[in-house]
Amino acid sequence: EQNITKVLKNLNILDLNPAYCTGSQWASITDRKTLDSYSPADGNKIAGIQTATEADYEEVLKKAEQAFLYWRSLPAPKRGEIVRQFGDALRENKEDLGTLVSYEMGKSLQEGLGEVQEMIDICDFAVGLSRQLYGLTMHSERPNHRMYEQWHPMGIVGIISAFNFPVAVWSWNTALALVCGNVCVWKPSSKTPLCAVACQHIIAKVLQANDLPEGICSLIIGNAVGDLMNNDKRIPLISFTGSTRIGRIVSSAVAGRFGQTILELGGNNAIIISKDADLDMSIIGAVFGAVGTAGQRCTSTRRLIIQEDIYDDFKEKLVKAYGQLRIGNPLDQHNHVGPLIDTAAVDMYNLAIQKGISEGAKFVVEGGVITNEPSGCYVKPCVAEVENRYEIVQEETFAPILYLIKYKTLEEAIELQNGVPQGLSSAIMTLNLREAELFLSAAGSDCGIANVNIGTSGAEIGGAFGGEKETGGGRESGSDAWKGYMRRQTNTINYSNTLPLAQGIKFDL
Ligand code: NAD
Numbered sequence: 001e002q003n004i005t006k007v008l009k010n011l012n013i014l015d016l017n018p019a020y021c022t023g024s025q026w027a028s029i030t031d032r033k034t035l036d037s038y039s040p041a042d043g044n045k046i047a048g049i050q051t052a053t054e055a056d057y058e059e060v061l062k063k064a065e066q067a068f069l070y071w072r073s074l075p076a077p078k079r080g081e082i083v084r085q086f087g088d089a090l091r092e093n094k095e096d097l098g099t100l101v102s103y104e105m106g107k108s109l110q111e112g113l114g115e116v117q118e119m120i121d122i123c124d125f126a127v128g129l130s131r132q133l134y135g136l137t138m139h140s141e142r143p144n145h146r147m148y149e150q151w152h153p154m155g156i157v158g159i160i161s162a163f164n165f166p167v168a169v170w171s172w173n174t175a176l177a178l179v180c181g182n183v184c185v186w187k188p189s190s191k192t193p194l195c196a197v198a199c200q201h202i203i204a205k206v207l208q209a210n211d212l213p214e215g216i217c218s219l220i221i222g223n224a225v226g227d228l229m230n231n232d233k234r235i236p237l238i239s240f241t242g243s244t245r246i247g248r249i250v251s252s253a254v255a256g257r258f259g260q261t262i263l264e265l266g267g268n269n270a271i272i273i274s275k276d277a278d279l280d281m282s283i284i285g286a287v288f289g290a291v292g293t294a295g296q297r298c299t300s301t302r303r304l305i306i307q308e309d310i311y312d313d314f315k316e317k318l319v320k321a322y323g324q325l326r327i328g329n330p331l332d333q334h335n336h337v338g339p340l341i342d343t344a345a346v347d348m349y350n351l352a353i354q355k356g357i358s359e360g361a362k363f364v365v366e367g368g369v370i371t372n373e374p375s376g377c378y379v380k381p382c383v384a385e386v387e388n389r390y391e392i393v394q395e396e397t398f399a400p401i402l403y404l405i406k407y408k409t410l411e412e413a414i415e416l417q418n419g420v421p422q423g424l425s426s427a428i429m430t431l432n433l434r435e436a437e438l439f440l441s442a443a444g445s446d447c448g449i450a451n452v453n454i455g456t457s458g459a460e461i462g463g464a465f466g467g468e469k470e471t472g473g474g475r476e477s478g479s480d481a482w483k484g485y486m487r488r489q490t491n492t493i494n495y496s497n498t499l500p501l502a503q504g505i506k507f508d509l
Pocket of ligand 1: 160161162163164165187188189190223225226227230241242243244245246247249250263264265266267297298299396398424466467471
C-alpha cells in the first residue's frame with residue numbers, strides 16, 4: 001500500500017483530479033460530477049476525477065483548433081523531436097506508470113510494464129517516421145508535366161480508448177498523429193481514468209519544457225464526451241478502440257458526417273493446433289493467450305481448434321497446465337492471473353458460462369468466482385469443449401474462458417477459425433511447411449494478424465495492428481499505418497507553355 005501511495009504521488013494523481021487538460025494546463029476543480037476509480041486488485045478507491053461538461057469540451061476543442069494551426073507548420077522532424085522527448089519521459093516513468101496500469105486495470109505488473117515499453121517503442125518508431133512520411137512520384141502522360149503525391153495532416157484526431165490497454169493505445173495513436181502534424185484529443189475509458197491522468201502529466205511536462213502552445217495533446221474525461229466527439233465536424237478522424245457494439249455506434253455517427261475512423265474492435269481469436277505442432281510450445285502459447293490479462297486482451301486466445309489425433313493428449317496437458325495457474329493480486333509477481341476489471345465483467349463471465357452450458361458446452365476446467373478476494377473481481381480461468389456454431393462461441397466474452405473445438409483436415413480447421421464474425425488475430429502451431437503456408441495464403445486465415453508458432457496475443461509495434469470484419473478494419477502502429485492519420489494530395493504541375501488536357505481531350509476556344 002505504501003508503494004502505491006508513492007506511485008500515485010510520483011505520477012501526480014491527486015485525491016480529486018480535474019476533468020480536462022489542454023496540454024499542460026489543467027481545469028480547476030469546481031462542482032462538476034465526480035467519477036471514482038477503484039482498483040480491481042484490492043477493491044480500494046484509488047482517487048476521484050471530475051467529468052467534463054459540454055462547456056469544458058468546447059474549451060478543449062477551441063484550444064485544439066488553434067494549436068493545429070501552429071503544429072501543422074512545424075517541420076515533421078521537429079515534431080519528431082518532441083515525440084523523442086516524450087519517449088524519454090516514459091522511460092523515466094516506466095516503473096511508476098506500469099505499476100499504476102497494473103493496479104487500476106488489474107493486469108499483471110509484468111504486463112503493465114510491457115504496456116509502457118510498447119509506448120516507448122512506438123515513440124522510437126514515430127521519431128524515425130517523422131523523416132519518412134514519403135509520397136510517390138508518378139509519370140505524367142502529358143509532356144513537361146510533373147505528378148506526385150504528398151501527405152498532409154488532417155487536423156484534430158479524436159482518440160477514444162478501451163480500459164484494457166489504458167495507456168498503450170493512446171500512445172500508438174498520439175505518437176503517429178503528432179509526427180504526422182495532427183493535434184490529439186483523448187477520451188480514455190471511464191474505467192481507467194487515472195492511467196490517463198498520469199499519461200497527460202508525463203506529456204504535459206514535455207510540451208511545457210518546449211514552450212508549446214496549449215491544445216496539442218488534450219485529455220478530457222467522461223462518458224458523454226464520446227458522443228460529442230462522434231458528431232463533431234471539427235474532428236476529421238476518430239480513432240476508436242473498444243467493443244464492436246460501441247464501435248458500430250461510433251462508426252455510423254462519424255460516417256454520417258463523412259468523417260473518418262480507425263476502428264479497433266473486438267476479436268474472437270483462435271489457435272489451430274496441428275498434429276505436427278510442437279505441443280509443449282503450443283501449451284505455453286495457448287495458456288498465456290487465454291489467461292494473460294485475465295482474458296481481457298483484444299487478441300486473447302478464445303478458441304483452440306485441435307486436430308483429432310492429438311486432441312485428447314493436448315486436452316490432458318492443457319488441464320494440467322491450468323491446474324498450475326496462480327490467481328491473485330496482479331502486483332505480486334508470483335501470480336499468473338489477476339482480476340477482471342469490475343464486477344459487471346464478472347457477471348458477463350458468469351452469464352457466458354451459463355449460456356455455454358445451456359448450449360451444450362462441456363467444461364473440462366471448471367470456472368467460478370473466487371470468493372475470498374475483497375474486490376469480488378477474481379475468477380477462475382476455465383476451459384470448455386464446444387461446437388464453433390454455439391452462439392456464445394461466436395461472441396467475444398472478455399474473460400478467461402477458453403473453448404476447445406476438434407477438427408480433421410486443415411481446410412476444415414481454417415473454415416472453423418474464419419467462421420466467426422470477428423477477424424483480429426489468428427495462429428497455427430505446426431512444424432509442417434505446407435500447413436503453415438496454406439494458413440497464411442489467400443485461402444487461409446481471414447484475420448488482420450496471422451501467426452505461425454506464436455500465439456494470438458502480444459503483437460509488436462513494428463507491424464500494422466488491426467483486424468477485419470467486425471473487428472472494424474482499422475490499422476494502427478507500425479508499417480504504413482501512419483497514412484491513416486494523414487490526407488493524401490495528388491499534385492500535377494505543368495511547366496510547359498501549352499495546356500494539354502488529360503486523356504488527349506481537345507477543347508479549343
Ligand atoms: P467499450 O466499447 O465499452 O468502451 C470503449 C470506449 O468507448 C470507452 O472509452 C467508452 O467510454 C467509450 N464509449 C462508450 N460509449 C460511447 C459512445 N456512444 N461514443 C463514443 N465512445 C463511447 O470497450 P471496453 O470494455 O473499454 O474495452 C473492451 C473492448 O475493446 C473489447 O471488445 C476489446 O476486444 C476491444 N479492444 C480492441 C482492441 C483492438 O485493437 N482491436 C484493443 C483493445 C480493446
